[in-house]
Amino acid sequence: MPETKGDLTMAVKDIAEAVAVFDRVKVVELVEAEIAAKTEIDEILNAGLIDAMDIVGKRFSSGELFVPEMLMAAKAMKAGLEVLKPHLSAGAVAAKGTVVIGTVKGDLHDIGKNLVALMMEGAGLEVVDLGVDIDAEKFVKAAVEHNAGVVALSALLTTTMPTMEIIVAAIKEAGIAVKTIVGGAPVTEAFADQIGADGFSTDAPGAVELTRKLLST
Ligand code: B12
Structure with a gap:
C-alpha cells in the first residue's frame, strides 16, 4: 500500500478513536483536516464517524462503557457530522418529492435518522423531520399535511x-x-417484508436510492 494512502487511512481511524474517547474538539479538528486533505467524504463518514459508533456499541455491550459515555460519544460524533454536513448536502437541486422521517415511539436514537435526512436533502428531496419518539398518529398526520410520497x-x-x-x-x-x-441497525429486509413496508436499506445512501425509486413509480 502506498505510504500516503496508509497515512490517510490512519488519520481517518484517528477520528473513530477520538469519537470513542469523547474528544469533541479533536474530532472536529481531525474531520476538518481530512476535508482539507481531500480525503473522500464517504471514507470520513464511514471509517471515521460511523465505525466509531460500532466501537462504542461493542464497548457498551461488553460492560466497558455505560449510557452517559454512549451519549458523550454520540455528541462527539454529531460534532464531526456538523463539519461534514455541507459536503454531504452539496449539489442540492429543486425538491423531487417529500419525505416525512422520524424515529419511532419509545426510541430516542437519532444519529442514523439525521444522517438519512441529511443525505435525502442533499439529493434534492424535501424532508420533514419529526424528530424522535414519534407515534403512528403523528406520522399519519404529517404525511397528509405535507402530501408526502414516502414515510421513513x-x-x-x-x-x-x-x-x-x-x-x-x-x-x-x-x-x-x-x-x-x-x-x-436491528432492522432487516425480512422484517421489512414481514411488516408490509415498501422498502428497506442498511444505510443512508441506500435510503436515498430507494426513496428516489419509490417516488418515481
Ligand atoms: C449512541 C447510542 C445511544 C445514544 C443515542 C444518542 C442519539 N442522539 O442518537 C443514547 C445514549 C441516548 C442511547 C440510549 C440507549 N441505548 Co443506545 N446506542 C447508541 C449506539 C452506540 C450508536 C447508535 C448510532 O448512532 N449509530 C450510528 C448510526 C449512523 O447508525 P444507525 O443509527 O444504525 O443508522 C444507519 C443505518 O441503520 C441506516 N438507518 C437508520 N435509520 C434509518 C431509517 C431508514 C428509513 C433507512 C432506510 C435507513 C436507516 O442509515 C444510517 C446511516 O447509514 C448503539 C450501538 C450501535 N452500534 O448501533 C447503541 C444501541 C443501539 N443502544 C442500545 C441500548 C440498549 C440503549 C438503551 C436501552 C440503554 C439504556 N440501558 O438506557 C438506551 C435507549 C434509549 C431509548 N429509549 O432510545 C443497544 C440496543 C440493543 C438492542 N438489541 O435493542 C445498542 C445496539 C448498544 C448495544 N450494543 O447494546 N444509545
Missing part, C-alpha cells in the same frame, strides 16, 4: 421494532397514497 421510519432498539409494524399498518389504514420505508 427509524428504530435502533429491538424493543421498538414492533412499533414500526403498528405505524406501517396505521398508514395503510389511513388510505393515503404514501410508501413506507424502514431502517436502523
Whole structure:
C-alpha cells in the first residue's frame, strides 16, 4: 500500500478513536483536516464517524462503557457530522418529492435518522423531520399535511421494532397514497417484508436510492 494512502487511512481511524474517547474538539479538528486533505467524504463518514459508533456499541455491550459515555460519544460524533454536513448536502437541486422521517415511539436514537435526512436533502428531496419518539398518529398526520410520497421510519432498539409494524399498518389504514420505508441497525429486509413496508436499506445512501425509486413509480 502506498505510504500516503496508509497515512490517510490512519488519520481517518484517528477520528473513530477520538469519537470513542469523547474528544469533541479533536474530532472536529481531525474531520476538518481530512476535508482539507481531500480525503473522500464517504471514507470520513464511514471509517471515521460511523465505525466509531460500532466501537462504542461493542464497548457498551461488553460492560466497558455505560449510557452517559454512549451519549458523550454520540455528541462527539454529531460534532464531526456538523463539519461534514455541507459536503454531504452539496449539489442540492429543486425538491423531487417529500419525505416525512422520524424515529419511532419509545426510541430516542437519532444519529442514523439525521444522517438519512441529511443525505435525502442533499439529493434534492424535501424532508420533514419529526424528530424522535414519534407515534403512528403523528406520522399519519404529517404525511397528509405535507402530501408526502414516502414515510421513513427509524428504530435502533429491538424493543421498538414492533412499533414500526403498528405505524406501517396505521398508514395503510389511513388510505393515503404514501410508501413506507424502514431502517436502523436491528432492522432487516425480512422484517421489512414481514411488516408490509415498501422498502428497506442498511444505510443512508441506500435510503436515498430507494426513496428516489419509490417516488418515481
Ligand atoms: C449512541 C447510542 C445511544 C445514544 C443515542 C444518542 C442519539 N442522539 O442518537 C443514547 C445514549 C441516548 C442511547 C440510549 C440507549 N441505548 Co443506545 N446506542 C447508541 C449506539 C452506540 C450508536 C447508535 C448510532 O448512532 N449509530 C450510528 C448510526 C449512523 O447508525 P444507525 O443509527 O444504525 O443508522 C444507519 C443505518 O441503520 C441506516 N438507518 C437508520 N435509520 C434509518 C431509517 C431508514 C428509513 C433507512 C432506510 C435507513 C436507516 O442509515 C444510517 C446511516 O447509514 C448503539 C450501538 C450501535 N452500534 O448501533 C447503541 C444501541 C443501539 N443502544 C442500545 C441500548 C440498549 C440503549 C438503551 C436501552 C440503554 C439504556 N440501558 O438506557 C438506551 C435507549 C434509549 C431509548 N429509549 O432510545 C443497544 C440496543 C440493543 C438492542 N438489541 O435493542 C445498542 C445496539 C448498544 C448495544 N450494543 O447494546 N444509545
